[in-house]
């Protein structure tokens with residue numbers, strides 16, 4: 208069974224595509240799941256996805272098929288992620304946001320405003336007397352391998368960490384508690400506006416960053432002192448494009464390289480996930496990019512994930528469309544089976560061949576406990592299990608190794624800085640020393656000079672005194 212719901216969406220031909228004579232539509236619909244794609248060499252490829260949204264598809268259809276099941280699950284404490292992928296101008300932002308977050312024709316509203324309304328609706332419907340809920344919202348963007356808080360632009364290098372109980376977390380990121388859809392939309396619109404401010408500040412071309420929207424839903428059962436939480440993450444990826452085709456240079460080229468690197472890391476993670484066999488340890492390179500690290504839970508099987516592959520229907524973009532569709536087809540083969548990121552060598556060394564079972568049983572027990580106990584008690588119990596070595600967590604080992612590596616690198620660089628500082632202080636002291644020596648030399652000379660002068664003077668005075676005294680002796684009366 209596939210873990211990821213993968214859909215393809217074709218936007219209508221743009222006016223530019225329509226104007227160009229040799230532009231034609233490169234897809235032929237078979238049904239709602241299958242179509243034939245014709246590439247630049249007129250070769251046919253048949254693709255099947257969970258759903259195909261053709262040019263005339265409605266935003267509401269995309270939401271209902273792709274996002275609504277995720278919204279409902281999030282309210283039941285199952286995390287979900289929705290990703291839009293595709294070349295620049297293929298309709299990712301249109302699908303995600305619609306033409307506007309605050310003011311927009313109802314039928315054109317994108318996934319984001321619909322998810323907001325869907326979350327509040329589902330929570331209100333399931334609202335019992337003893338349930339209190341809250342929704343928190345964070346927004347970050349990944350630009351040139353840096354994660355920036357869109358609610359606090361000065362927080363521009365957020366680290367990504369992993370918690371045993373909460374999965375991937377972004378320590379220090381601003382979280383806005385939103386009480387109703389209107390408040391949530393206001394916050395989203397502020398974050399989107401900040402994104403534009405940042406783009407201008409950094410002289411960044413539009414949509415050159417990956418934008419990540421995180422909704423955390425917390426429900427507390429006041430009577431039973433229990434709580435549960437779920438997350439919905441929406442990701443509007445930067446456009447995938449062929450650098451050679453755009454003729455990019457300088458900063459734009461660097462941006463494109465960084466985007467392509469993170470998107471190919473995403474492809475590598477998907478490949479690694481699809482190539483692994485159940486029960487066999489397989490290294491998944493989540494740490495290769497900030498994007499894959501943030502999406503680790505979404506891709507690794509701890510979350511329900513939906514991928515919308517946005518495409519142009521025009522034959523002018525056939526090669527980009529083919530690579531988008533291939534990406535989607537590969538993602539479709541990601542299977543659900545317990546995740547373990549340690550490589551084979553490490554597994555053999557740590558004799559954790561039975562990890563999948565341990566992990567499976569552990570998550571089963573913990574999720575049962577979560578239903579009965581207070582979240583904090585479950586966390587404590589889990590910490591205790593890990594401390595006692597009852598539960599072995601390869602993730603935390605990897606995390607420790609990475610933290611150790613970070614610390615070592617930090618120590619090396621601070622030692623290097625200290626060494627440089629010492630060397631420049633030594634240079635300064637050497638300079639001062641030579642200046643002082645020179646001064647000393649000059650002073651010694653002038654002192655010697657003074658000494659000579661003063662001894663001449665003293666000799667003169669004593670000569671005069673001698674002269675006077677002898678004169679006095681000679682001139683004094685003899686009787687005296």
Ligand SMILES: Nc1ncnc2c1ncn2[C@@H]1O[C@H](COP(=O)(O)OP(=O)(O)OP(=O)(O)O)[C@@H](O)[C@H]1O
Pocket residue numbers: 217218219221262293294295296297298299300301302413414444445446447517
């Ligand atoms: N399904 C659609 N129906 C009507 N118009 C669409 C649709 N999808 C996209 N468009 C239009 O196509 C243009 C490009 O779409 P959009 O900005 O969403 O692309 P994108 O993939 O987000 O590009 P980028 O990577 O540069 O952000 C926009 O003018 C948008 O309004």
